[in-house]
Amino acid sequence: SKLSFLPSCLPLLGTMSEIPRGSPTPGAPVDSEGVLEAGKVAVITGASSGIGRCTALRCSKLGMKLVLADIQKEDLESVRQECIDAGAAESVAQVCDVSSEADVKKLKEVAFGTFKQVHFLMNNAAIQNNGRASAIDFLDRWKAIMDVNFWGVLYGCQFFVPEMIASGEKCVVVNTGSKQGITAPPGDTAYNCSKSAVKTLTEGLQHTLRNTPGCKVNAFLLIPGWTITMIATKANQRLQGSAWDPTSAQDERGYDGVADRKVAEAKLIARGAWTADQVVDECFSAINKGAPFYIICPDHETTVEQDMGRMQWAADDILFRRVPLSRWSDQYKDEYAEVSKGFKRKAEAH
Numbered sequence: 001s002k003l004s005f006l007p008s009c010l011p012l013l014g015t016m017s018e019i020p021r022g023s024p025t026p027g028a029p030v031d032s033e034g035v036l037e038a039g040k041v042a043v044i045t046g047a048s049s050g051i052g053r054c055t056a057l058r059c060s061k062l063g064m065k066l067v068l069a070d071i072q073k074e075d076l077e078s079v080r081q082e083c084i085d086a087g088a089a090e091s092v093a094q095v096c097d098v099s100s101e102a103d104v105k106k107l108k109e110v111a112f113g114t115f116k117q118v119h120f121l122m123n124n125a126a127i128q129n130n131g132r133a134s135a136i137d138f139l140d141r142w143k144a145i146m147d148v149n150f151w152g153v154l155y156g157c158q159f160f161v162p163e164m165i166a167s168g169e170k171c172v173v174v175n176t177g178s179k180q181g182i183t184a185p186p187g188d189t190a191y192n193c194s195k196s197a198v199k200t201l202t203e204g205l206q207h208t209l210r211n212t213p214g215c216k217v218n219a220f221l222l223i224p225g226w227t228i229t230m231i232a233t234k235a236n237q238r239l240q241g242s243a244w245d246p247t248s249a250q251d252e253r254g255y256d257g258v259a260d261r262k263v264a265e266a267k268l269i270a271r272g273a274w275t276a277d278q279v280v281d282e283c284f285s286a287i288n289k290g291a292p293f294y295i296i297c298p299d300h301e302t303t304v305e306q307d308m309g310r311m312q313w314a315a316d317d318i319l320f321r322r323v324p325l326s327r328w329s330d331q332y333k334d335e336y337a338e339v340s341k342g343f344k345r346k347a348e349a350h
Contacts, residue, residue, distance in 0.1 A: 026291060026292060027291060027292065027293060028291070029289055029290030029291035030210075030218040030290040030291065031170060031216070031218070031290060032170060032172050032218050032287050032288070032290045033170075033288055033289075033290060034170060035119050035120055035170055035171060035172045035287060036059070036062055036064070036120065036172075036284055036287055036288060037062060037063075037064070038062055038063030038064065038089065039063065039064070039065065039089060040064050040065070040119040040120060041064065041065045041066075041067070041111070041115040041117055041118050041119050041120070042055075042056070042059045042064050042065070042066050042067070042118075042119065042120040042121075042122070043066075043067040043069065043107070043111050043118050043120070043121050043122070043160065044056050044059070044066070044067070044068055044069065044122045044124060045069045045070070045096065045098050045107075045122065045123055045124050045125040045152065045156065046069075046070060046098075046124040046125030046126060046176075047068035047069055047070050047076060047079055047124075048068075048070035048072045048075035048076045048078070048079050049070075049072075049075060049079075049229060049230040049252065049253075050227065050228075050229030050230055050231060050252060050276050051124055051176065051222075051224065051227060051229060051276045051279050051280065052070070052122070052124045052125070053079050053082075053276070054275075054276040054277050054279070054280045055122055055124070055280050055283070056068055056079060056082075056083050057079075057082060057083060057086050058277075058280050058284060059083075059088070059120070060082075060083040060084075060086035060087050060088035060091075061086050061087050062087075063087055063088070063089050064088065064089060064120070065088070065089045065090045065091070065115055066080075066083055066088050066090070066091040066092065067091075067092045067094060067107070067110060067111040067114070067115070067118075068080055068083070068091065068092065068093050068094065069093075069094050069095075069096040069098070069107050069125070070095070070096065070125065071095065071096065071097045071098075071125075073095050076093045076095065077093055079093075080092075080093040090114075090115075092110060092111075092114055094106070094107050094110050094111075098123075098125045098148055098151075098152030098153075098155065098156070099144075099147035099148045099151060099152055101151075101155055104152065104155035104156060104159055105155075105159055107159075108159040108160055108163075111160075112163060117164075117167055117169065118160055118163070118164055118171065119164075119169065119170070119171050119172070120171065120172050120174075121156060121160050121161070121164065121171070121172070121173045121174070122173075122174045122175075122176070123152065123153040123156040123157070123173070123174070123175045123176065124174075124176040124222075125148060125152050126148060126149045126152075126176060126194075126231065127144065127145055127148050127149065127231065127234065127235060127238070128145070128188060128191045128231050128232065128235050129141050129145060129188045129190055129191060129235055129239065130188065130232055130235045130236060130239070131187035131188045132187070132188065132239065133145065133188050133189060133190035133191065134187075134189050135189050138190070141190055141239075142190045145190045145191055145194050146190070146193070146194050146197075148194075149191070149194035149195065149197075149198065150194045150197045150198060150201070153175050153198050153201060153202075154201060156173075156175075157173065157175075157201070157205055160173075161173060161205070161209075161217060164217050165209075165212060165215050165216075165217050168214070168216065169216060170216045170217075171216065171217040171218075172217070172218055172219070172220065172287055173202075173205065173217065173218070173219040173220070174219070174220045174221075174222050174283060174287070174295075175198050175201065175202040175205075175219065175220075175221055175222065176198070176222045176224070177195050177198045177199050177202065177221050177222060177223050178191070178192075178195035178198075178223065178224065179223055179224075179225060179296070179307065179310075179311075180192045180195055181194075181195025181196040181197075181198060181199045181223075182196070182199065182223070182311055182314065183310050183311060183313075183314045183327075184196065184314070184325065185325070185327075185328070186325055186328050198221075199221060202219055202220075202221040203221070205219045206218065206219040206220075206293060218290075219293075220283070220286055220287065220293055220295055221293060221294055221295065222279070222282075222283050222295045222297075223294060223295060223296045223297060224274070224279045224297045225274055225297050225298055225299035225301070225302055225307070226272060226273045226274065226299045226301055226302070227273060227274050227275070227276055227278075227279050227297075227299070228251070228252045228264070228265060228268045228269075228273045228274070228275050228276060229251065229252055229276060230251050230252055230253065232250075232251065233249045233250075233251040236248070236249070250264070250267070250268065251264065252264060252265070252276070255267045255268070269300060271301075272299060272300045272301025272302075273299055273300060273301070274297065274298070274299040274300060278297070279297050282295055282297045283295055303343075303344075305343050305344075306340070306343045306344065308343070309339075309340060309342070309343035310327075310340075310343075313326075313327060313336065313339070313340075314327075
């Protein structure tokens with residue numbers, strides 16, 4: 001029978017509410033206060049736009065020294081000038097393809113060769129396929145996205161962190177993940193896998209750091225929601241090639257042919273997106289406080305309570321032996337629609 005597994009499974013499901021879960025006590029804060037201050041050194045990948053650019057500008061206003069890395073040379077130089085104007089103590093722009101082991105090694109050599117130390121490493125560079133890479137097609141897109149989104153982050157950890165530990169100074173590593181690495185919505189399975197890998201990598205990194213004697217380095221996982229960046233536009237440029245229409249872009253620099261940051265921001269906020277500055281607010285607050293490790297950012301479309309409900313539902317797919325990605329299945333989509341109304345009610349009550 002197709003349901004032959006049920007007799008052994010049902011007792012487990014019936015007692016699920018009785019299984020101890022532990023207390024909902026947040027993790028104790030780590031000692032990362034003072035990393036983000038004047039004179040300290042920050043290395044940021046994906047610095048030419050989006051969250052990377054806003055992080056660089058925020059570090060500049062604090063008087064930090066910067067090593068900015070991106071594959072886009074002209075955009076990178078433009079952001080470097082913005083950082084100088086914003087008050088960066090010193091800044092270096094290094095063209096870097098994070099999917100290249102040699103390029104990330106060179107980035108590390110430039111950073112330590114110029115400033116002797118790195119206090120804040122942000123592995124942020126990423127690409128996506130805009131929902132166009134399933135488990136059975138576009139192998140080239142899979143390779144490209146894993147090379148940038150996972151290997152680029154791993155290279156950063158492997159090449160920078162040992163020297164950051166050896167310095168004996170307080171340091172922080174932030175790896176940029178995604179909610180899609182947790183709830184894994186259908187479509188861009190390649191992107192979901194890459195960000196799920198970043199989550200697992202960063203969890204393992206922090207475990208290693210906290211169990212390394214004398215180590216003053218700590219890691220955080222940044223988990224943005226819908227954020228105003230360039231990632232979708234760059235994906236369309238990459239995937240569509242010469243057929244791409246610049247007037248179709250809706251990103252941080254323009255909207256439907258209107259090249260105006262403020263106009264674009266207003267339109268995207270109205271649709272539900274957060275600004276990259278808001279994400280940086282959450283990130284820097286966590287670093288200064290030493291917690292939480294999981295920096296989960298809401299947006300104007302999805303509340304904290306909705307995020308929690310969706311993540312719990314995804315975990316329960318495993319515990320309840322539901323079909324994978326059950327939210328989007330014919331069997332469970334109506335139940336999810338009803339249950340998720342409770343997420344919204346909790347949000348409205350706040």
